[in-house]
Amino acid sequence: MSEIEIESRNLDLWYGSAQALKNISMAMPEKKVTAIIGPSGCGKSTFIRCINRMNDLVKDCRITGELLFEGTDIYGNSVDAVELRKKIGMVFQKPNPFPMSIYDNVAYGPRVHGLRNKEELDRIVEGSLKASALWNEVGDILDRSAVDLSGGQQQRLCIARTLAVKPKVILFDEPCSALDPISTAKIEDLINTLKHEYTIVIVTHNMQQAARVSDHTAFFLLGELVEFGKTKQIFELPEKKSTEDYITGRFG
Amino acid sequence: MTSLISPATSDRAAKVMLWVSASISILTLMFILGYIVVQGIPVLTLSFLLESPRLSGAEGGILPAIVGTLCLLLVALLSAVPIGIGAAIYLAEYAHEGAVTRIISFGVECLAGIPSIVIGLFGYAFLVIYLGFGFSIISGGLALMFMILPWVVRVSEESLKAVPGGLREASLALGATKWQTVSRVVLPSAVPGITTGVILGIGKAIGETAVIMFTAGSSLLMPTSLFDPVRALPYHLYILASEGISDPMAYGSSVVLLVMVLVINLAAVAIQRHYGRHHVRN
Ligand SMILES: Nc1ncnc2c1ncn2[C@@H]1O[C@H](COP(=O)(O)OP(=O)(O)O)[C@@H](O)[C@H]1O
Numbered sequence: 238m239s240e241i242e243i244e245s246r247n248l249d250l251w252y253g254s255a256q257a258l259k260n261i262s263m264a265m266p267e268k269k270v271t272a273i274i275g276p277s278g279c280g281k282s283t284f285i286r287c288i289n290r291m292n293d294l295v296k297d298c299r300i301t302g303e304l305l306f307e308g309t310d311i312y313g314n315s316v317d318a319v320e321l322r323k324k325i326g327m328v329f330q331k332p333n334p335f336p337m338s339i340y341d342n343v344a345y346g347p348r349v350h351g352l353r354n355k356e357e358l359d360r361i362v363e364g365s366l367k368a369s370a371l372w373n374e375v376g377d378i379l380d381r382s383a384v385d386l387s388g389g390q391q392q393r394l395c396i397a398r399t400l401a402v403k404p405k406v407i408l409f410d411e412p413c414s415a416l417d418p419i420s421t422a423k424i425e426d427l428i429n430t431l432k433h434e435y436t437i438v439i440v441t442h443n444m445q446q447a448a449r450v451s452d453h454t455a456f457f458l459l460g461e462l463v464e465f466g467k468t469k470q471i472f473e474l475p476e477k478k479s480t481e482d483y484i485t486g487r488f489g
Numbered sequence: 490m491t492s493l494i495s496p497a498t499s500d501r502a503a504k505v506m507l508w509v510s511a512s513i514s515i516l517t518l519m520f521i522l523g524y525i526v527v528q529g530i531p532v533l534t535l536s537f538l539l540e541s542p543r544l545s546g547a548e549g550g551i552l553p554a555i556v557g558t559l560c561l562l563l564v565a566l567l568s569a570v571p572i573g574i575g576a577a578i579y580l581a582e583y584a585h586e587g588a589v590t591r592i593i594s595f596g597v598e599c600l601a602g603i604p605s606i607v608i609g610l611f612g613y614a615f616l617v618i619y620l621g622f623g624f625s626i627i628s629g630g631l632a633l634m635f636m637i638l639p640w641v642v643r644v645s646e647e648s649l650k651a652v653p654g655g656l657r658e659a660s661l662a663l664g665a666t667k668w669q670t671v672s673r674v675v676l677p678s679a680v681p682g683i684t685t686g687v688i689l690g691i692g693k694a695i696g697e698t699a700v701i702m703f704t705a706g707s708s709l710l711m712p713t714s715l716f717d718p719v720r721a722l723p724y725h726l727y728i729l730a731s732e733g734i735s736d737p738m739a740y741g742s743s744v745v746l747l748v749m750v751l752v753i754n755l756a757a758v759a760i761q762r763h764y765g766r767h768h769v770r771n
Pocket residue numbers: 252257275276277278279280281282283284295
């Protein structure tokens with residue numbers, strides 16, 4: 238049984254006067270993949286964007302309850318969002334490489350955190366690109382522009398860029414929704430490898446994907462956590478009727 | 490209802506009319522350029538570019554006016570670009586949309602709408618007299634800065650706002666601070682757009698005779714400091730022509746002015762190419 242890395246306790250979130258998350262309590266174990274599924278607009282993105290405090294950027298966003306990372310409240314007074322994001326990385330729905338070279342994209346995080354040593358940067362760039370299964374394709378074109386890569390390559394570059402910062406947790410927000418099936422399969426393989434070293438939380442609207450990559454699954458509906466448990470159990474023996482309806486495709 | 494003209498005929502007529510419009514536009518440009526160049530060619534020698542004027546400009550060259558123009562532009566740019574980009578960053582990245590941003594934007598719009606002759610008068614009263622800068626490069630350059638600042642602010646703000654939000658999120662999610670995100674990701678992505686704005690500003694400034702005649706003076710001597718008066722090229726050619734000193738010299742000066750504008754535009758294209766090479770090609 239592995240340790241709990243992230244735990245939310247009675248988390249509520251409002252955008253202005255609209256409540257987007259209602260009383261979410263769930264625990265995400267270390268070095269496991271937790272999938273969050275549910276129909277569009279049910280609060281999946283909102284929830285994972287709480288974990289790296291991306292919602293801080295949204296005006297009028299208010300949060301109550303507790304969200305713990307390694308036992309300390311992410312929203313506590315002593316926590317600096319910038320420092321937190323070094324430990325909790327995020328890969329977004331739409332690949333968003335910087336308009337720079339492939340090398341500069343991966344080196345961006347370490348440089349921002351003060352690393353200047355060229356050899357060390359080279360090592361991190363190579364290591365991160367290898368870990369994201371992209372090195373074979375781009376190893377000898379590192380100074381090419383990242384925006385010329387294919388969508389799937391761009392997304393793996395974004396993963397490499399996140400790995401370069403050496404986070405403990407990686408949040409994925411529908412990382413494959415803009416990709417073709419082959420690129421999707423590569424990303425899924427990658428997630429299966431990465432989970433040996435990182436705690437992963439992945440939002441997906443693709444149920445097969447959740448079943449393939451995750452250890453635990455949470456089903457969200459209208460801002461509420463309907464059911465959370467071992468992926469196998471959620472898919473084979475869901476407790477709630479609405480979970481069963483959703484995974485069998487009867488709505489959503 | 491049947492039309493008297495068949496669709497095929499009107500299609501052909503439209504094509505001819507559009508072709509005529511396009512030709513007139515190009516021909517007008519060619520005619521103006523051709524006329525000026527033909528009139529100016531006789532005086533265009535190396536000594537025209539490299540010598541000081543004699544007999545009020547009827548003889549000799551225009552070097553002090555070229556140097557004066559460049560100095561004025563340099564002062565205007567070195568002051569307008571940092572201030573303008575700073576204001577644009579504040580408006581686009583830091584300020585929350587609200588009363589304050591609306592007031593600043595409105596002020597910038599108003600500044601853009603002030604006729605240049607009024608800016609010239611203000612520059613005379615404030616810079617030349619009140620601050621005691623006299624007729625000088627610094628007075629002229631700062632007055633030009635008032636002229637181009639709104640352009641720089643507005644175009645920079647638009648370029649910054651056009652940078653996709655996903656890039657900001659990506660940078661912040663890697664643990665970058667807001668300022669690191671703005672300075673390393675957002676601003677470089679906006680450089681091509683900002684460059685265009687600045688070039689528009691220079692293009693405006695280089696011909697602003699009304700502003701500089703009130704502020705920069707009309708000395709034909711080579712300036713030796715920022716506090717020396719200079720006569721900018723457009724003002725020089727205005728005096729040459731309006732006081733009947735020498736028409737060929739006026740046309741020669743015009744050609745030089747046109748070439749300077751051309752060079753500035755080519756530089757802008759080069760800068761855009763350089764920074765644009767990482768951008769998504771559609
Ligand atoms: N920045 C925002 N401001 C206001 N409302 C938002 C914002 N982001 C999301 N919402 C609302 O919160 C709800 C949940 O959205 P989201 O978390 O994006 O859902 P999902 O990712 O599950 O599709 C939706 O009703 C959405 O309209």
